[in-house]
Amino acid sequence: xxxxxxxxxxxVRDHCLCLHAQRAARALARCFDDAFxxxxxxxxxxxxxxxxxRPEPPSLxxxxxxxxxxxxxxxxxxxxxxxxxxxxxxxxQEDRRGRRLALTAKGRKLLAxxxxxxxxxxxxxxxxxxxxxxxxxxxxxxxxT
Numbered sequence: 001x002x003x004x005x006x007x008x009x010x011x012v013r014d015h016c017l018c019l020h021a022q023r024a025a026r027a028l029a030r031c032f033d034d035a036f037x038x039x040x041x042x043x044x045x046x047x048x049x050x051x052x053x054r055p056e057p058p059s060l061x062x063x064x065x066x067x068x069x070x071x072x073x074x075x076x077x078x079x080x081x082x083x084x085x086x087x088x089x090x091x092x093q094e095d096r097r098g099r100r101l102a103l104t105a106k107g108r109k110l111l112a113x114x115x116x117x118x119x120x121x122x123x124x125x126x127x128x129x130x131x132x133x134x135x136x137x138x139x140x141x142x143x144x145t
Contacts (some may be wrong), residue, residue, distance in 0.1 A: 017035075035121045039086075039114055048077055049103060049111050051145065053089060057102035059092060068143065085111060 013019065020040035032043035041049075051063050065075045078101070081087050092098035103111065124133045 015113040031125070032118070032121060035117050036114060039110060039117070041110070041114060044077065045081060046111075046114050048059075049081065049086060049107055049114075052101050052103045052107070053111060057090070060089075060099040060101060063101055081107070 010029065020141050036043060036046055048063070048068060050056065051066050060071060060074065064071050067074065069077070078087065080088060082089060082107075085104055088102050088104055090100050090102065092100050129135060
């Protein structure tokens with residue numbers, strides 16, 4: 001049987017990348033949720049809307065992949081934004097089974113108001129980190145696999 005001493009618990013607490021990444025993700029989510037609250041957005045909604053800011057409306061699958069979400073979760077996340085008139089979901093003309101996602105003019109306007117908030121919050125956070133670019137590179141490397 002494995003050693004399950006309290007020292008093992010402390011070792012896992014201090015070394016577990018998953019635990020630290022989850023805790024950091026929750027702290028960042030709260031930070032950005034607070035920043036976007038005056039616009040009626042969450043950090044997840046900001047990321048979703050930003051993922052639609054492309055020259056051509058992306059497919060539901062490509063957005064799900066970018067955001068590391070399954071299609072069902074993404075579909076649920078789209079509904080309140082569509083009800084607010086921030087995005088529209090249309091049938092993919094090349095594959096009638098698929099869906100394309102596009103920002104509306106209202107969505108673009110709200111996203112344009114959110115970007116300065118995002119930039120300011122990132123500038124603030126970057127001052128709290130020793131090497132924010134290395135952190136970003138490390139996180140991208142982990143998600144690339």
